[in-house]
Amino acid sequence: MTFTLAHLSDPHLAPLPRLRLIELVGKRVTGYINWQRRRRFIHDADVLGKIVADLKTQPADHIAVTGDLCNIALPEEFVRGAAWLQSLGAPGEVTVIPGNHDAYVRSTIGEPRRRWGDHMRGDDGAGEFPFVRRRGPLALVALSTAMPTGVGMATGTLGATQLARLGETLAALNREKLFRVVLIHHPPVSEAKWHKRLTDAAEFLRVIGAQGAELVLHGHDHLHMLNWLVGPNGTRVPAVGVPAASAAWGMSANSAAYNLYAIDGAPGAWTCEMISRGIGAAGAVIQQRRKKLFG
Numbered sequence: 001m002t003f004t005l006a007h008l009s010d011p012h013l014a015p016l017p018r019l020r021l022i023e024l025v026g027k028r029v030t031g032y033i034n035w036q037r038r039r040r041f042i043h044d045a046d047v048l049g050k051i052v053a054d055l056k057t058q059p060a061d062h063i064a065v066t067g068d069l070c071n072i073a074l075p076e077e078f079v080r081g082a083a084w085l086q087s088l089g090a091p092g093e094v095t096v097i098p099g100n101h102d103a104y105v106r107s108t109i110g111e112p113r114r115r116w117g118d119h120m121r122g123d124d125g126a127g128e129f130p131f132v133r134r135r136g137p138l139a140l141v142a143l144s145t146a147m148p149t150g151v152g153m154a155t156g157t158l159g160a161t162q163l164a165r166l167g168e169t170l171a172a173l174n175r176e177k178l179f180r181v182v183l184i185h186h187p188p189v190s191e192a193k194w195h196k197r198l199t200d201a202a203e204f205l206r207v208i209g210a211q212g213a214e215l216v217l218h219g220h221d222h223l224h225m226l227n228w229l230v231g232p233n234g235t236r237v238p239a240v241g242v243p244a245a246s247a248a249w250g251m252s253a254n255s256a257a258y259n260l261y262a263i264d265g266a267p268g269a270w271t272c273e274m275i276s277r278g279i280g281a282a283g284a285v286i287q288q289r290r291k292k293l294f295g
């Protein structure tokens, strides 16, 4: 039976909550200026509402959200993030990982776990990354690249501990013959400038090269992306990115969209078809693309 996984990312929930002057410190100052000058014209709550409403008409068995629910990580943004996640689906039906905007400043670094913890933990109840959720023939392997960085920086880092655990986890899930879906905020392959990249992308690609995965899903660059990573024994692993789920039409390179993955077949002979649905020029959500990734 076909299992359908939906993927959306980077909702960057708008509008920004009213903030107190005392909260406008450190990196939030430039983040706030950025929001007022540019980002508030891109991230649109109505557009996000249309994307979510359309997603709800689709036969999705599970929804993956790859981070950046916040903008400048104000305490209130995490509360709104929790309400939005709940509106998307129950914790068992929606898996979230944090993005760099959810770890924007040190003072609210514990908030994703505190507010979104139910949607952000493994089947065993553990919250450390990578955590694993098994759904049908799938194993979702959730990573975190989110860490506070300096002003003007949007990098992400997995770190040696998480990378080592990722390798062990992928190997174990491969022995279980599950369809392994890796969730990561930052793209492992990107054209973005160095200050927006995954700092240990080379190490991540080495783990995928050694242990493989069936699918890697990411956000962060706010673009439709498809890169083929090299797995063991000449296998190829698609790494797919989606635009920001709130991006208004014509305001950035790619307007709001999400992807559906119809997964079928059996271990060693999986099939996977990707369907992209997104906001069109007329303001309605339409099917943009249908592509067989493998099988």
Ligand SMILES: [Fe+2]
Residues within 6 Å of the ligand: 010, 012, 068, 099, 101, 220, 221, 222, 244
């Ligand atoms: Fe983002």
Ligand SMILES: [Fe+2]
Residues within 6 Å of the ligand: 068, 099, 100, 101, 154, 185, 219, 220, 221
């Ligand atoms: Fe990001």
